[in-house]
Amino acid sequence: MNARRFRRQKFAGPILVVAALLTIGSAFSIASALPSAQKSEVSAQSTLVDEGKQIFLKGCASCHGLNSEGGAVAPSLIGVGAAAVDFQVGTGRMPLANMSQQAMRKAPLYNPTQVAALGAYVSSLAPGPATVDPASLAWERDGNVAQGGELFRTNCAMCHNFAAQGGALSNGKYAPTLMGVEPKHIYEALITGPQSMPKFSDKTITPAEKLSIIKWIKSANAEPAIGGASLGRVGPVTEGLLVWTLGLGLLIGVAVWLASKAR
Amino acid sequence: MSTEINKFERFEDPGLPAHVLRKTDTDPIAANRAERQVAALFLLSALGTIGTIASYIFIDSKKFIYLPILGDTNAQQLALGTGLAASLFFIGIAAVHWAKTLMPDEEVIAERHEFRSSDEDRADFVSTVKDRAGAAGLGRRSLIKRSMGLSLGLVGLSPLLLLRDLGPLPKNQLATTSWAAGVRLVTDPGNRPIKPSDLEVGAVAQVLPHLPVGTERTLENIGKDAVLLIRLRPEDFNLNAQRLSWTYDGIIAFSKICSHMGCAVALYEQQTKHLLCPCHQSTFDVTRAAKVIFGPSARPLPQLALQLDAEGYLIAKQGFTEPVGPSFWERNSA
Numbered sequence: 001m002n003a004r005r006f007r008r009q010k011f012a013g014p015i016l017v018v019a020a021l022l023t024i025g026s027a028f029s030i031a032s033a034l035p036s037a038q039k040s041e042v043s044a045q046s047t048l049v050d051e052g053k054q055i056f057l058k059g060c061a062s063c064h065g066l067n068s069e070g071g072a073v074a075p076s077l078i079g080v081g082a083a084a085v086d087f088q089v090g091t092g093r094m095p096l097a098n099m100s101q102q103a104m105r106k107a108p109l110y111n112p113t114q115v116a117a118l119g120a121y122v123s124s125l126a127p128g129p130a131t132v133d134p135a136s137l138a139w140e141r142d143g144n145v146a147q148g149g150e151l152f153r154t155n156c157a158m159c160h161n162f163a164a165q166g167g168a169l170s171n172g173k174y175a176p177t178l179m180g181v182e183p184k185h186i187y188e189a190l191i192t193g194p195q196s197m198p199k200f201s202d203k204t205i206t207p208a209e210k211l212s213i214i215k216w217i218k219s220a221n222a223e224p225a226i227g228g229a230s231l232g233r234v235g236p237v238t239e240g241l242l243v244w245t246l247g248l249g250l251l252i253g254v255a256v257w258l259a260s261k262a263r
Numbered sequence: 264m265s266t267e268i269n270k271f272e273r274f275e276d277p278g279l280p281a282h283v284l285r286k287t288d289t290d291p292i293a294a295n296r297a298e299r300q301v302a303a304l305f306l307l308s309a310l311g312t313i314g315t316i317a318s319y320i321f322i323d324s325k326k327f328i329y330l331p332i333l334g335d336t337n338a339q340q341l342a343l344g345t346g347l348a349a350s351l352f353f354i355g356i357a358a359v360h361w362a363k364t365l366m367p368d369e370e371v372i373a374e375r376h377e378f379r380s381s382d383e384d385r386a387d388f389v390s391t392v393k394d395r396a397g398a399a400g401l402g403r404r405s406l407i408k409r410s411m412g413l414s415l416g417l418v419g420l421s422p423l424l425l426l427r428d429l430g431p432l433p434k435n436q437l438a439t440t441s442w443a444a445g446v447r448l449v450t451d452p453g454n455r456p457i458k459p460s461d462l463e464v465g466a467v468a469q470v471l472p473h474l475p476v477g478t479e480r481t482l483e484n485i486g487k488d489a490v491l492l493i494r495l496r497p498e499d500f501n502l503n504a505q506r507l508s509w510t511y512d513g514i515i516a517f518s519k520i521c522s523h524m525g526c527a528v529a530l531y532e533q534q535t536k537h538l539l540c541p542c543h544q545s546t547f548d549v550t551r552a553a554k555v556i557f558g559p560s561a562r563p564l565p566q567l568a569l570q571l572d573a574e575g576y577l578i579a580k581q582g583f584t585e586p587v588g589p590s591f592w593e594r595n596s597a
Contacts, residue, residue, distance in 0.1 A: 150452050154469045158529040158541055169532055170539050170546055170557070193465050196532040198493070203461030204450050204468035226340050228333030262285050262363040 045120065052121025055114055059095055068125055073099065080192065081128020082119030087188040089115045091181070093195075101172040103195060105181075129191045132184045139183055142208060143215025151209055152216050155200065163233040164220050169196055179221050183214045279370050287364045297364035304357035311349030318342030438586040438594070440472075440487045442567060447473035448492065448516070448577045451485075456576040459512055462494040465533050470516070472579070487587055489519040490567055491529050492577075495536060499550050506552045509568035511577065516567040517553050520588040521545060523560035538564070561590070 057066070063074035070076030077084075088094040089110055093103035110118065119131055153162065159175035161167045166177035173196050178186065190210055193199035205213070231238035287294040322339040330336050380388075396402075447456050448470040457468060470490045474480055497513040509515075517538070521528045526542035531549070537556070538547040545558030553564040565587050568580035586594055 147452075154451050158527060167541070169530060170535075170537060170544070173532065175530075193533055196534055198531050198533040199463050199466035201462050201466045201468070203455075204453075204457060204466070206453075209453070224327065224337070225335060226337045228330060228336030228341065230334075258359060262287070262368075 048117050048120040049124045052117035052119070055110065055118050056121055068122065077122050077125065079126040079128045080122060082123040082131040083129035083188040084192040084194065085119040085122045086115055086131045087185050087192060087194055089118055091185050102174060105176060132187045134184045137183050137187060137211065137214070139211040139214040143211040145216050145219050147209065148212035148216030151205065151213050155205065156213065161234060164217050165233050178217050186214050186217060282370060285364065285368065294365065301357050301361045304353045304360060308350045308353035308357065311346045311353060315343055315346030315350060318346060437591050440583055440587060441474060441484055442472050442488065442579050442582040444579060444581045445572070446579045447572065448490070448579070449473045451489070457492070458575050459514055459577065462492065462514060464494055464496055464513065466494050467531050468492040469529065487520065489527060490516050491519045491531065492516050493531060493549055495549065499536065501550050502552055506566060509566055509580065511569045511571065514569060514577070515549065516569055517564040518567065518583060518587040521560060522562040522564055523589060525588045528564060
């Protein structure tokens, strides 16, 4: 009798727990399966946010803080928006390879789905600029190269060089070259102002003007180098160096040969 | 012994070193080889010219080829350049080689004649001038003499007149800009007025003064009027009360013309809030009214006082209180 009672008591607890879990679980799944597609989209979004949070905790939180509040070495990510995430992570700048003055463009560590998840998580913290859909950037159709060139020379060329080849800033920082940058990343950089770069608001440079800038950069990118080596397209510095070393060296050689006596 | 050293010693003129015969002077085989070399160099030049013409005709002008160091290169341009360079370079090389190996290389001395003419020639010249002057009647025809003097004297004045083109003096143009009280800030390019809400924190805008309709914006004016508008968090500022009153809700404006040599200072580093001049690396701290923190510049960038007009657009409270850009003699460096 004692043994029977003991047996009953022994299994009653776990069985009850399992039964209760099953009931609640199936009830929840039925309840959540019932409503329309809108609700499932919301839950997909929240899964994306959760997924992003997981990636964030593993890959970003050590510098940016467990709640994206920032730290001694990294800024707060609250309110930077998905566009900033898409630019920084999508171009491989984040996560940093090392703690140097500047985050460099490199092969991205995360795939586009993971980048989108991270973006969803960061934009769930506070609203910010959304990721730019490449399909909505009709720069080839709506951009104007001449206008883009004018805007570029006034607003961009002082840092990124007149041929968009990049240039030096202070203390080892630099403005990177814009050759081969995806249009959506150019657009996102303009609206989010990554690293040293300031933001360029939609009212001072309208979205249409931003498309013109992209079109100008792309046309500069497509400019063929007729003479082969373009020497970085930075003008007299590299060209002068080449002429003063190779060219002058050749002339000195010829002069020595001219003045030497034949035997 | 010492007197021997102090005495002037005359050196005998050693004359030219003995002429050394070249190998081509003594050895006919070497001479023939040199001749063939010169001919080969001329032929290379001819091939270069033919190559230039052929590449112009036969190579597609849009074709690009890949070369190890040069990268993608336009094939026709490369061939034209190489051919033309070869055709000219080898003519020169051949001529020099010819001259050095085969042409006569005997040293020749040509003595310089004396500069002074012989007494006979000099006397002859003087008598001719006197004779002709007398025959022309210069002494008699004083009208010609005087009018000639007048014309020759006046000719010297025209070059003096052209010195005027070194001026006129700029007067106060270096000290003035198009900015004045109530002038709207407009975007460059685009000429759109700006509201404070148009700029987010961390944003910049390149601005120029709004000019009355019908006024042309000259490059000379842009060179003085260009202004950079920056928005920070108001708490980032470290300004005195007057300069703080010149900002509007975190928006601050500085002349873009460097106070060192006049380059456009627009390299704004958003994180450090420094403005960097690309020419000589003068660095200005935006939060401290563009104080110079590095580089050769001697003065902060002039700050433009901002306020809002009735429609809510940014306007200048007053013109610049000091001349923008580099120093000049008449500038009162305060």
